Amino acid sequence: xxxxxxxxxxxxxxxxxxxxxxxxxxxxxxxxxxxxxxxxxxxxxxxxxxxxxxxxxxxxxxxxxxxxxxxxxxxxxxxxxxxxxxxxxxxxxxxxxxxxxxxxxxxxxxx
Amino acid sequence: xxxxxxxxxxxxxxxxxxxxxxxxxxxxxxxxxxxxxxxxxxxxxxxxxxxxxxxxxxxxxxxxxxxxxxxxxxxxxxxxxxxxxxxxxxxxxxxxxxxxxxxxxxxxxxxx
Numbered sequence: 001x002x003x004x005x006x007x008x009x010x011x012x013x014x015x016x017x018x019x020x021x022x023x024x025x026x027x028x029x030x031x032x033x034x035x036x037x038x039x040x041x042x043x044x045x046x047x048x049x050x051x052x053x054x055x056x057x058x059x060x061x062x063x064x065x066x067x068x069x070x071x072x073x074x075x076x077x078x079x080x081x082x083x084x085x086x087x088x089x090x091x092x093x094x095x096x097x098x099x100x101x102x103x104x105x106x107x108x109x110x111x
Numbered sequence: 112x113x114x115x116x117x118x119x120x121x122x123x124x125x126x127x128x129x130x131x132x133x134x135x136x137x138x139x140x141x142x143x144x145x146x147x148x149x150x151x152x153x154x155x156x157x158x159x160x161x162x163x164x165x166x167x168x169x170x171x172x173x174x175x176x177x178x179x180x181x182x183x184x185x186x187x188x189x190x191x192x193x194x195x196x197x198x199x200x201x202x203x204x205x206x207x208x209x210x211x212x213x214x215x216x217x218x219x220x221x222x223x
Contacts, residue, residue: 004154035211035213048210090154092155092211099160102156
């Protein structure tokens with residue numbers, strides 16, 4: 001069974017640009033969550049999507065957004081990038097019954 | 112979700128059992144205890160979870176005290192590959208929307 005796939009694996013962007021990250025969940029999983037991990041703040045919840053609807057949101061500014069498609073694939077977008085947005089962005093999928101399966105993450109560096 | 116408290120770091124000799132404690136004194140009756148671990152720069156990996164009873168799987172055992180205010184994750188025969196940050200999380204088991212609240216975790220170092 002294929003795991004959670006996140007692309008790209010690494011990304012370098014310039015301050016002020018925008019970025020889109022992609023996540024393909026495990027087949028059959030309808031819930032996709034996004035997390036940000038930084039050395040200072042640790043792992044923080046961004047948002048969760050289920051059946052194309054955002055049903056949970058963390059405490060992040062509106063520059064962070066996401067969406068989910070009918071095949072459960074999800075994207076997150078960060079607009080007007082700031083240096084502090086440099087982080088490991090993790091996607092997790094769940095069938096809602098046991099736990100979350102995380103992808104390997106996208107390492108975003110803002111310069 | 113209830114808050115958890117874990118020691119920041121622990122050491123263990125290879126081949127010995129690693130016992131990682133977690134305090135969750137404000138846990139509610141419908142909150143599960145989950146354990147995840149994260150090896151450097153990888154995504155967290157699910158290990159085990161439980162509600163009241165002790166649980167065991169191929170990776171680890173979870174011992175939950177009778178009052179449910181604390182638990183211990185046991186890796187029976189630690190290997191060097193078990194070196195990671197271990198997170199104890201409590202959350203409500205639900206299908207209508209949830210999140211994982213990660214704390215600082217315990218850095219477990221398995222020494223040869």
